[in-house]
Amino acid sequence: MRxxxxxxxxxxxxxxxVAAVLMFVLMRVTPGDPLARLMGDRPMSAEEVAALRAxxxxxxxxxxxxTRFVSGLARGELGVSIEYRIPxxxxxxxxxxxxxxxxxxxxxxxxxxxxxxxxxxxxxxGGRLDRWLSTLSLAAFAMPSFWLGLIxxxxxxxxxxxxxxxxxxxxxxxxxxxxxxxxxDILRHLVLPALTLSIVSIAATMxxxxxxxIEALREPYIRTARAKGLPERHVIWRHAWxxxxxxxxxxxxxxxxxxxxxxxxxxxxxxxxxxxxxxAKAISGRDYPVIMGASLLAAALVVGGGWLTDMAYAWLDPRxxxxx
Amino acid sequence: MASRSRxxxxxxxxxxxxxxxxxxxxxxxAATIVIATGQEATLPIPTLISGxxxxxxxxxLFLRLAALGPxxxxxxxxxxxxxxxxxWQRRDSVTLVFDxxxxxxxxxxVPVTAKDVVFTFTRARNPATGGHLxxxxxxxxxxxxxxxxxxxIAFDRAYNEQLYDAVFHVQPLPAHLVxxxxxxxxxxxxxxxxPVGNGxxxxxRRVAGQFVELTAVAxxxxxxxxxxxxxxxxxxxxxxxxxxxxxxxxxxxxxxxPPLSNLERLRRHKDIQLHTVxxxxxxxxxxxxxxxxxxxxxxxxxxxxxxxxxxxxxLNRHAITRSLFGDFGDVPNGPTPQIxxxxxxxxxAEARDTAQARRLLxxxxxxxxxxxxxxxxxxxxxxxxxxxxxTSASRRQMGLEIxxxxxxxxxxxxxxxxxxxVFIERRNAGRFDMEIAAAxxxxxxxxxxxxxxxxxxxxPNANVGGYCDPRxxxxxxxxxxxxxxxxxxxxxxxxxIRDDAPAAFLYAPAKVVAIHRRFGTVTLTPWSPWSTxxxxxxxx
Numbered sequence: 118m119r120x121x122x123x124x125x126x127x128x129x130x131x132x133x134x135v136a137a138v139l140m141f142v143l144m145r146v147t148p149g150d151p152l153a154r155l156m157g158d159r160p161m162s163a164e165e166v167a168a169l170r171a172x173x174x175x176x177x178x179x180x181x182x183x184t185r186f187v188s189g190l191a192r193g194e195l196g197v198s199i200e201y202r203i204p205x206x207x208x209x210x211x212x213x214x215x216x217x218x219x220x221x222x223x224x225x226x227x228x229x230x231x232x233x234x235x236x237x238x239x240x241x242x243g244g245r246l247d248r249w250l251s252t253l254s255l256a257a258f259a260m261p262s263f264w265l266g267l268i269x270x271x272x273x274x275x276x277x278x279x280x281x282x283x284x285x286x287x288x289x290x291x292x293x294x295x296x297x298x299x300x301x302d303i304l305r306h307l308v309l310p311a312l313t314l315s316i317v318s319i320a321a322t323m324x325x326x327x328x329x330x331i332e333a334l335r336e337p338y339i340r341t342a343r344a345k346g347l348p349e350r351h352v353i354w355r356h357a358w359x360x361x362x363x364x365x366x367x368x369x370x371x372x373x374x375x376x377x378x379x380x381x382x383x384x385x386x387x388x389x390x391x392x393x394x395x396x397a398k399a400i401s402g403r404d405y406p407v408i409m410g411a412s413l414l415a416a417a418l419v420v421g422g423g424w425l426t427d428m429a430y431a432w433l434d435p436r437x438x439x440x441x
Numbered sequence: 442m443a444s445r446s447r448x449x450x451x452x453x454x455x456x457x458x459x460x461x462x463x464x465x466x467x468x469x470x471a472a473t474i475v476i477a478t479g480q481e482a483t484l485p486i487p488t489l490i491s492g493x494x495x496x497x498x499x500x501x502l503f504l505r506l507a508a509l510g511p512x513x514x515x516x517x518x519x520x521x522x523x524x525x526x527x528x529w530q531r532r533d534s535v536t537l538v539f540d541x542x543x544x545x546x547x548x549x550x551v552p553v554t555a556k557d558v559v560f561t562f563t564r565a566r567n568p569a570t571g572g573h574l575x576x577x578x579x580x581x582x583x584x585x586x587x588x589x590x591x592x593x594i595a596f597d598r599a600y601n602e603q604l605y606d607a608v609f610h611v612q613p614l615p616a617h618l619v620x621x622x623x624x625x626x627x628x629x630x631x632x633x634x635x636p637v638g639n640g641x642x643x644x645x646r647r648v649a650g651q652f653v654e655l656t657a658v659a660x661x662x663x664x665x666x667x668x669x670x671x672x673x674x675x676x677x678x679x680x681x682x683x684x685x686x687x688x689x690x691x692x693x694x695x696x697x698x699p700p701l702s703n704l705e706r707l708r709r710h711k712d713i714q715l716h717t718v719x720x721x722x723x724x725x726x727x728x729x730x731x732x733x734x735x736x737x738x739x740x741x742x743x744x745x746x747x748x749x750x751x752x753x754x755x756l757n758r759h760a761i762t763r764s765l766f767g768d769f770g771d772v773p774n775g776p777t778p779q780i781x782x783x784x785x786x787x788x789x790a791e792a793r794d795t796a797q798a799r800r801l802l803x804x805x806x807x808x809x810x811x812x813x814x815x816x817x818x819x820x821x822x823x824x825x826x827x828x829x830x831x832t833s834a835s836r837r838q839m840g841l842e843i844x845x846x847x848x849x850x851x852x853x854x855x856x857x858x859x860x861x862x863v864f865i866e867r868r869n870a871g872r873f874d875m876e877i878a879a880a881x882x883x884x885x886x887x888x889x890x891x892x893x894x895x896x897x898x899x900x901p902n903a904n905v906g907g908y909c910d911p912r913x914x915x916x917x918x919x920x921x922x923x924x925x926x927x928x929x930x931x932x933x934x935x936x937x938i939r940d941d942a943p944a945a946f947l948y949a950p951a952k953v954v955a956i957h958r959r960f961g962t963v964t965l966t967p968w969s970p971w972s973t974x975x976x977x978x979x980x981x
């Protein structure tokens with residue numbers, strides 16, 4: 118088992134390294150000048166442009182740029198943002214809490230409500246609740262999140278004035294406000310973006326969980342459990358649900374990166390200061406250091422999510438554990 | 442039943458706290474203005490500034506020696522109002538002397554001295570530390586102090602924009618705080634994160650990705666600001682800025698048009714009033730006069746002034762501008778935004794004249810010999826690519842209208858929508874036929890030299906179309922140095938540019954600013970709308 122874990126971990130590390138090399142090279146062969154945003158619409162002398170290229174190491178060949186990046190990485194540095202002119206690590210540190218908060222909330226809502234509602238549908242298969250939830254989840258799944266976000270912002274923020282439509286904190290709140298007041302303020306700002314992202318993601322999880330649960334409930338061991346006279350609640354939650362969790366665990370691994378990357382559209386609509394919008398802006402402006410920092414983080418989470426899924430499978434399923 | 446009641450009660454409490462929590466901040470609202478901006482202010486430090494987000498904040502933190510007055514006239518010494526300098530005089534034709542206001546103080550209480558001004562000009566004149574400022578003040582040869590309060594600025598030549606160059610570009614920094622910071626560490630220094638200025642507002646705080654807060658200097662020498670807090674709230678998305686205004690989460694925002702659909706929404710809002718100021722932007726359809734394949738050769742189609750002029754005449758520029766800006770934009774007769782005092786000197790822009798356009802194309806040898814609806818010459822169809830930055834919805838709309846209007850004349854236009862870095866890379870490399878460009882200009886007409894003179898050909902982000910007419914260059918040189926009224930010379934410059942047709946000048950919009958009605962005595966400066974906010978009042 119230990120060898121299997123070590124092998125999986127090594128595999129994950131190699132995957133991240135390969136992804137980093139690929140991202141580094143692809144970024145530099147993509148057309149577009151990373152100094153474009155700095156230039157804006159004002160003229161720049163050739164000397165000024167050359168000085169900026171030298172400052173960011175853009176005047177060096179790609180292998181040398183990569184060496185510089187790797188040596189920085191070894192020191193825990195990701196370079197300096199071309200757009201913001203501050204270290205990328207600082208920039209990521211500033212944006213990460215917002216991403217964690219939004220992504221974490223969505224993940225928790227998604228996998229608690231989604232799993233519960235999906236299982237409930239399967240248990241009441243064909244009933245009114247199942248039909249209603251199926252219709253609702255399909256409608257939610259088909260809804261583009263940016264559109265839903267705009268509608269919610271308009272309705273709740275502009276028409277009803279009951280929740281803030283944008284941002285993460287109210288700038289009018291005094292800086293010395295107490296922890297409770299500040300937490301409440303963040304919570305109020307979190308509602309709409311979290312709701313927008315959750316509605317769509319819960320719908321997906323519900324669909325997965327419902328299908329898996331229906332299949333599990335048709336298995337012979339469920340019939341056996343019922344024949345043995347076990348209480349129905351026991352049959353459903355201890356026997357069927359545990360098996361039906363496997364596809365959702367895979368889904369969890371796939372959703373994990375959202376904690377960091379967020380949703381670009383939702384961050385954009387609600388002006389949420391997360392890493393997603395920062396990365397999107399960096400990509401459109403070719404801010405190489407920021408793109409590399411954010412992509413590495415995302416790659417690590419994607420690979421980490423896969424690794425966690427494997428571990429969870431091994432823990433939950435004795436067949437996987439013994440094979441390992 | 443009891444558990445259901447408990448659930449309803451708990452839910453009501455949570456909902457109530459969330460909904461009515463907004464009251465927590467309401468008490469702070471009265472004397473505060475929240476401004477929604479498109480760019481986050483990350484480095485609002487003179488000599489390091491790039492972008493309007495930083496400039497807006499810097500203009501409230503750091504004063505200039507003098508500010509351009511409402512006439513917007515940059516030539517001569519008459520159009521300026523005192524700021525850090527209480528007075529100025531001319532020692533001779535190449536020397537200006539400024540006397541600093543003895544009441545001017547840095548926000549840490551230290552008086553503003555001539556040493557600060559000399560220090561900042563030294564930084565600004567050095568291309569390594571002054572960045573884009575160095576070329577703007579290239580005619581300044583020395584800046585020296587005479588005592589603590591007098592600054593002497595000497596120029597290498599006599600010209601009529603000396604005072605403008607001396608006061609507009611450079612905002613003094615505190616030498617006692619910045620002097621010890623190594624140049625290479627300045628952008629990441631404590632000062633850059635917590636700037637100490639001399640303006641009517643001092644630095645409060647910055648919440649990354651969210652807002653910057655400034656607080657009023659109660660005993661400021663220019664007068665006590667009525668608005669005690671200014672918050673610049675960043676939102677890159679125009680939709681988000683509109684939502685902020687409509688939901689009451691922001692009190693003001695500039696650039697609310699285009700799209701025109703915003704107008705109705707804002708006009709319907711009972712608390713919002715729209716103001717306009719002359720805009721600093723001019724937009725144009727730029728013609729590349731050099732061959733994209735070989736910059737040393739003329740463009741096979743657009744190298745001919747008759748073709749360029751024909752395209753200009755074929756466009757219904759008034760309709761294009763109106764569809765985007767409504768009454769808030771007009772068609773300029775040259776590279777002249779609304780803030781230029783010389784605009785209007787050359788009369789109105791030429792109206793659409795498709796008959797004349799066809800004549801010019803025929804003269805240039807373009808005919809539809811194969812009757813396919815596209816003009817051709819020597820077997821080559823009159824087909825051109827039009828580059829448009831993907832980020833601008835307005836320019837995409839304009840591109841479609843231009844494509845349609847030129848189709849009627851027999852010119853095939855292929856639209857190429859490009860990401861900004863690719864768009865800029867191609868324009869600087871001269872790899873394009875036509876592009877829809879927009880330039881944000883300083884108030885001085887001398888800025889025309891940046892994009893429309895022989896000396897700026899090949900300079901990145903400058904004269905990328907390769908336009909060069911030595912007559913225009915010499916006329917501009919005389920217009921800038923003459924001691925007589927330069928207006929007639931500028932008129933000739935504009936008429937010559939019109940005849941050369943380096944671009945079809947499309948639009949010069951006003952800046953449309955939305956402001957909450959509770960603010961009174963609203964004055965807006967065209968190049969920095971919020972810089973006079975300290976003079977605004979608040980309705981009781």
